Amino acid sequence: MSILDVKVADVEQVTEVVKHFTLVQENGEPLPHFSGGSHVVVSMNINGRIHRNPYSLMGSTANTDSYHISVRKQENSRGGSKFMHEQVKPGTRLQITYPVNLFAISKLGHRHILIAGGIGITPFMSQIADLNRLGYDYELHYAYRSPEHGAFREQLEEMCGKRVHFYIDSKGERLDIPALLKQQPLGTHVYTCGPEPMVKALHLHAENLGWPENHVHSEEFTAPPVGDEFTVELAQSGIEVTVPGDMSMLEAMEEAGAEPPFLCRGGACGRCELEVVSCDGLIMHNDHYLSDHEKAEGRSIMPCVSRAKCSKLVVNL
Amino acid sequence: MERGYWIRSKPLYDSLVWKQKATGHVVIAQGEGGIAVLKLFQQMCPREPITLLFADDASTSKNYADIIHTLVPEGVQICDSEQAVLDKLQAQLPNYLMGTQFYVAGSEAFIWDVLAELKVYGVQDINVEKELSGTLARSVYCVHCKTTDRDVHHSIHQCSGCGRHLFVRDHFSRRLGAYMGVMVDAEEPGNIPAKEEIYP
Numbered sequence: 001m002s003i004l005d006v007k008v009a010d011v012e013q014v015t016e017v018v019k020h021f022t023l024v025q026e027n028g029e030p031l032p033h034f035s036g037g038s039h040v041v042v043s044m045n046i047n048g049r050i051h052r053n054p055y056s057l058m059g060s061t062a063n064t065d066s067y068h069i070s071v072r073k074q075e076n077s078r079g080g081s082k083f084m085h086e087q088v089k090p091g092t093r094l095q096i097t098y099p100v101n102l103f104a105i106s107k108l109g110h111r112h113i114l115i116a117g118g119i120g121i122t123p124f125m126s127q128i129a130d131l132n133r134l135g136y137d138y139e140l141h142y143a144y145r146s147p148e149h150g151a152f153r154e155q156l157e158e159m160c161g162k163r164v165h166f167y168i169d170s171k172g173e174r175l176d177i178p179a180l181l182k183q184q185p186l187g188t189h190v191y192t193c194g195p196e197p198m199v200k201a202l203h204l205h206a207e208n209l210g211w212p213e214n215h216v217h218s219e220e221f222t223a224p225p226v227g228d229e230f231t232v233e234l235a236q237s238g239i240e241v242t243v244p245g246d247m248s249m250l251e252a253m254e255e256a257g258a259e260p261p262f263l264c265r266g267g268a269c270g271r272c273e274l275e276v277v278s279c280d281g282l283i284m285h286n287d288h289y290l291s292d293h294e295k296a297e298g299r300s301i302m303p304c305v306s307r308a309k310c311s312k313l314v315v316n317l
Numbered sequence: 318m319e320r321g322y323w324i325r326s327k328p329l330y331d332s333l334v335w336k337q338k339a340t341g342h343v344v345i346a347q348g349e350g351g352i353a354v355l356k357l358f359q360q361m362c363p364r365e366p367i368t369l370l371f372a373d374d375a376s377t378s379k380n381y382a383d384i385i386h387t388l389v390p391e392g393v394q395i396c397d398s399e400q401a402v403l404d405k406l407q408a409q410l411p412n413y414l415m416g417t418q419f420y421v422a423g424s425e426a427f428i429w430d431v432l433a434e435l436k437v438y439g440v441q442d443i444n445v446e447k448e449l450s451g452t453l454a455r456s457v458y459c460v461h462c463k464t465t466d467r468d469v470h471h472s473i474h475q476c477s478g479c480g481r482h483l484f485v486r487d488h489f490s491r492r493l494g495a496y497m498g499v500m501v502d503a504e505e506p507g508n509i510p511a512k513e514e515i516y517p
Binding site for chain 1: 411435438439440
């Protein structure tokens with residue numbers, strides 16, 4: 001996988017829990033171009049263990065001098081967001097992957113409704129740059145917990161003008177998703193990024209109101225949940241790997257020297273899919289990639305976020 | 318016909334079935350597509366508003382317009398030509414909202430004429446229910462002179478634009494609503510196979 005060596009040029013505390021990082025290429029050259037909605041995976045060496053977290057690029061797509069990511073400090077962080085908040089300072093060197101886009105604006109759409117919850121605003125920041133450049137019809141609906149959590153509000157007001165609507169939970173302001181979906185003209189696409197219940201609610205309402213699946217887009221990066229320790233056997237090489245409770249299966253395999261494929265590391269893209277040869281217990285699927293049917297079949301696992309409750313899982317790698 | 322081989326651009330058509338989840342239904346049909354409409358109304362009718370646009374065609378085996386009038390209590394608009402239906406649809410499309418489900422039945426050329434109108438409003442063909450009725454006639458696009466001939470029943474087909482003898486392929490263009498026709502005797506001029514009626 002192609003890696004970019006970057007240096008932190010600036011760190012800005014945006015809200016109590018959100019920090020904004022400006023990254024530039026270490027060799028001083030411009031960074032690769034990207035499209036709105038792209039993300040990069042940041043590698044962090046935390047006490048000798050490599051953590052890799054996906055973060056949306058939120059700068060303008062016209063700017064390749066620097067990349068911009070924002071990180072929310074997670075309360076029960078496995079270390080990644082805590083590391084970014086506490087250890088990363090201007091001058092810190094990091095490694096990132098080339099940008100990948102799993103959340104692009106549909107060119108077939110005639111109108112675009114963007115719905116953000118909290119830190120889920122980040123992919124829309126770069127999408128809005130694209131939408132403005134292309135002159136597309138769009139609306140942004142941004143919901144957050146309380147006035148002090150409204151990251152980037154002023155910037156968004158400037159970028160979107162009348163197209164942005166804010167909903168502050170602590171003031172009792174709620175976004176009525178069904179009402180919003182009911183009044184959209186043909187050819188509208190809807191996009192959401194935010195907490196899982198919000199993403200689920202949008203998909204459910206859209207389906208019930210007759211929206212075709214291909215008009216509903218969402219991005220949700222899951223942090224690998226903690227679980228029980230289990231053993232993975234890599235069938236092709238015969239290697240046995242113990243996956244500790246606080247490590248993902250993908251990380252444990254990498255630590256053992258294996259090179260499994262990966263892209264988003266957040267259960268969204270499907271690149272790391274592995275064939276399950278056998279499992280003497282239950283697979284705990286945590287991804288958004290496999291269908292419910294495929295999850296029930298148990299023939300595949302997404303090792304970036306999913307794990308098993310078993311003594312031994314054998315995968316075809 | 319080669320077993321186990323398939324040109325992936327060739328559209329597949331199904332029988333019309335009401336979609337359970339929708340805020341409105343718009344059925345557009347032509348000629349022998351009348352039977353597909355009647356089959357649709359044999360099913361449990363949805364509660365949401367229904368609009369039916371039907372292009373009557375005197376040459377059909379049954380008088381579908383009359384039967385439809387008796388059977389469908391409201392929302393029926395019968396026109397006397399395909400063009401009139403397309404014009405009506407074009408005029409009404411700006412009023413429809415997301416959640417409207419579209420159904421089309423008739424000849425393949427008509428189906429793709431309707432889909433072209435819907436595409437203007439961002440409705441993707443994959444999200445429209447389609448039933449092919451009455452004929453397998455194809456629209457054929459000559460890759461040499463770019464003429465599209467409608468109602469083609471034979472392969473080999475002589476292009477009305479350039480006179481070349483075209484082999485009708487299964488490659489289908491969703492943009493043009495037509496199959497690709499390629500000169501059959503390009504390598505051996507004059508060696509033209511007999512034409513056969515394979516799209517009755």
